[in-house]
Amino acid sequence: MTVVRQTAAETAAATGRRRASFHPLTVDEVRRLTDDAIEVKFGVPAGLSGQFDYLPGQYVALRTTLPDEQGEPHEIRRSYSICAEPRSFADGSSEIRVAIKKDLGGLFSTWANAELKSGDVLDVMSPMGAFVSKHGRDGKEQNLMNSMNHPEDLAGEPGSFVAIAAGSGITPVIAIARTLLAAHPDTRFDLVYANKAAMDVMFLEELADLKDKYPSRLALHHVLSREQRIAPLLSGRIDAGKLQALLGTAIQADQVDEWFLCGPFELVQLCRDTLAARGVKPEHIRFELFTSGKPDRPEGNIGRPVVPDESKETYKITFKLDGLQGEVASPTHARESILNAALRVRPDVPFACAGGVCGTCRAKVVAGAVTMDENYALEQDELDKGYVLTCQSHPTTPEVSVDFDV
Numbered sequence: 001m002t003v004v005r006q007t008a009a010e011t012a013a014a015t016g017r018r019r020a021s022f023h024p025l026t027v028d029e030v031r032r033l034t035d036d037a038i039e040v041k042f043g044v045p046a047g048l049s050g051q052f053d054y055l056p057g058q059y060v061a062l063r064t065t066l067p068d069e070q071g072e073p074h075e076i077r078r079s080y081s082i083c084a085e086p087r088s089f090a091d092g093s094s095e096i097r098v099a100i101k102k103d104l105g106g107l108f109s110t111w112a113n114a115e116l117k118s119g120d121v122l123d124v125m126s127p128m129g130a131f132v133s134k135h136g137r138d139g140k141e142q143n144l145m146n147s148m149n150h151p152e153d154l155a156g157e158p159g160s161f162v163a164i165a166a167g168s169g170i171t172p173v174i175a176i177a178r179t180l181l182a183a184h185p186d187t188r189f190d191l192v193y194a195n196k197a198a199m200d201v202m203f204l205e206e207l208a209d210l211k212d213k214y215p216s217r218l219a220l221h222h223v224l225s226r227e228q229r230i231a232p233l234l235s236g237r238i239d240a241g242k243l244q245a246l247l248g249t250a251i252q253a254d255q256v257d258e259w260f261l262c263g264p265f266e267l268v269q270l271c272r273d274t275l276a277a278r279g280v281k282p283e284h285i286r287f288e289l290f291t292s293g294k295p296d297r298p299e300g301n302i303g304r305p306v307v308p309d310e311s312k313e314t315y316k317i318t319f320k321l322d323g324l325q326g327e328v329a330s331p332t333h334a335r336e337s338i339l340n341a342a343l344r345v346r347p348d349v350p351f352a353c354a355g356g357v358c359g360t361c362r363a364k365v366v367a368g369a370v371t372m373d374e375n376y377a378l379e380q381d382e383l384d385k386g387y388v389l390t391c392q393s394h395p396t397t398p399e400v401s402v403d404f405d406v
């Protein structure tokens with residue numbers, strides 16, 4: 001999947017306040033998962049391991065430069081969920097594995113599926129994201145980071161977990177499922193995994209292996225929209241009726257401790273609404289979105305050139321990043337985002353999706369006011385504290401000051 005959701009505050013709590021930064025990592029292996037999806041393994045040298053600790057369910061942004069339609073070099077960033085549980089080796093090195101599914105018309109994913117190979121180097125951002133289990137952890141998240149090396153550290157509470165994933169939404173979910181099932185011998189995990197056809201199922205073998213390993217604790221429900229399965233419940237699109245039926249039969253919804261929803265906007269929204277109507281509290285639901293559903297312009301307007309005209313009115317935008325103060329003037333008529341303006345003077349301002357989904361560009365408004373277009377990343381309590389997504393925020397007062405460091 002290409003873009004994920006997080007609340008940056010939760011990420012910070014989970015991983016310690018680590019500023020997202022890019023590091024060049026070498027591709028160790030490219031493995032084909034389906035006709036249009038690959039798994040890419042990056043080696044993380046010992047010296048960088050601390051930068052790449054992660055929790056199962058988090059994501060990394062990848063950055064490279066590719067020719068655009070006019071053949072001009074164009075920087076591209078895409079976010080991909082990490083598909084494996086955390087693992088480190090005796091020499092202190094570790095690895096990051098992501099799955100990249102080819103999006104229709106997707107420049108980066110098409111290039112990666114066709115061209116990316118072992119030995120290539122890409123810029124990889126430190127892992128982020130709050131699509132992680134919070135059940136019974138009580139601040140024990142650090143243990144999850146080394147989960148497979150030290151499963152005994154994971155003796156959290158047993159739980160009953162359900163994930164509903166579609167397509168490449170399986171990517172973070174498989175890492176979460178593996179980790180939670182290993183964490184406690186009484187934990188149960190139900191996975192509803194929707195695809196068009198059997199040939200589209202990513203991690204088919206890995207899921208079967210996981211089922212073999214935990215035959216009584218893992219339930220796999222493959223739902224195929226374009227193939228007839230023996231059980232009518234597992235055939236066709238997941239709509240409101242099918243979801244209600246699944247929750248009434250295959251899954252005992254009232255006994256679930258934590259839900260993980262990962263897929264396109266419509267499916268995630270349908271699941272959230274259905275669960276809310278059944279009385280499931282929002283704090284028991286984690287979700288992550290694909291950008292291909294919403295927002296409409298996942299590319300945002302990053303890189304759109306704005307030439308400040310001294311004769312025209314401007315907003316004065318100041319920002320703090322890594323302890324350094326920056327300032328930029330933004331023409332009022334341009335209605336550019338805070339992020340876009342800030343990038344003109346500081347190319348290291350963090351962002352990934354530029355579409356209001358991932359939360360990488362989060363900052364706190366400390367003076368002035370902004371209006372925000374889309375927000376699929378920040379929770380209400382973060383908004384109440386003044387946090388905004390700078391890729392979606394536009395000044396509404398002559399002077400605005402934001403802080404990326406808090």
Ligand code: FES
Nearest residue numbers: 352354357359391
């Ligand atoms: S860069 Fe992803 S929400 Fe702003």
